[in-house]
Amino acid sequence: MSAESSLRNRFERGLAAPICLTWELTYACNLACTHCLSSSGRRDPNELSTSEAKALIDEIAAMQIFYVNIGGGEPMIRRDFFELIEHAVNQHVGVKFSTNGTRIDEAAARRLAAIDYLDIQISIDGVDAATSNRIRGAGSYDSARRAMDNLKAADFGQFKISVVMTRESIEQLDEFEKLAAHYGAELRLTRLRPSGRGVDVWQELHPTLEQNRRLYKWLLARPNVLTGDSFFHLSALGEALSGLNLCGAGRVVCLIDPVGEVYACPFVIHEEFRAGNVRGSGFRDVWQNSELFQSLREPGNAGACASCGSYDACRGGCMAAKFFTGLEMSDPDPECVFGHGERALTAKKVLLRPTPSPDHSRQVPVTISAR
């Protein structure tokens, strides 16, 4: 067994604290992206207060979690946004936050540039306004580009441009690379999962087998493109992509939602993957002792993938993608590179897709440009 794979086995048994902790500050959002993994829109009245949020940051620091990925909703909508990130950074907890960019005007860009240990990811879903706005809504592309311009003008340094790979955006890989180079930014590509509202669009927007093969080759040639370990199911095609190449849910990854609920990963905001709440005995207790997380750290069952020669690379893929498409945990990933997932989906007589919970989508429609 190589050193890398034995390390991966250790990771599968869980760590003292997560490496990749995502904390969604709010379910409130001024956009209504069709693929939103957290079904965001309206603020939850039960959101953690400023003092609860600060106490959580203190615990994160005490657990030596080196950085936290902050998201939402749109995190900058919270009035105490700067207060919270400054509180984290002052305790050497680095902050990486994802934003749609609408709130990064010139003044905000200057304020962000003055903070150490801060990474910013600005999301777009196409390299041109038409493609991106089809998913993110009218005007969203221009405001994201304005945010990038403002960060550049404020000398923020290297930020990240974050793109979810859809059937459309995947055709623009080279252009995204050029856009990132134009800003001196890093490019971050992640997988479209059928989570949150994403379940409604996954069927028509997830990449085809052929597109996934192209993406794999493109990524293999560009180890500097960030992926958050999103595409390890593609490693079944041959040489492993860079990253840990495992499903980290409850082992090295987890999510804290705006009301303090702890889920196994950002893409499984669902009753079945809820481990506890930080408002009870605190985050450390949930991470270390929750029954759900303990069970996720047990050796997995290869199920239908057991006879696959690529199991060691792909490990049966993404739990969230299986769960929300109605597959069993023992089934192959719905985007299995050998087509086994698609066959498993067609073979199910009745597909019982779980309803995503909770849903904070706005009831009033938001203007979205016509297709």
Next chain:
Amino acid sequence: MTSSTVVAFDASAPWQLNEQVSLRDESFGALAYHHGTRRLVFLKSRELVAVVRQLSDFDSADAAILALVPEGQRARYSTALTSLVRSEILCER
């Protein structure tokens, strides 16, 4: 950001854990996070973690290895320390 000059590992020199690095103990060893480069590095054994933590008590990396590592394993530790120098987890004192 950090400078791009690559520091060579001179085992006869005194070394220490970079002040910008946090170490977190884990069952397999430790995680090291460099707050400047924002890179995460895995220390894959507890013995290596012990050496890294105690480097600053010795006049040279060689002396630390000599005192803390059993004979047959010393070459491996030099290699491991070399890579930690390259990733700026360690720096000269």
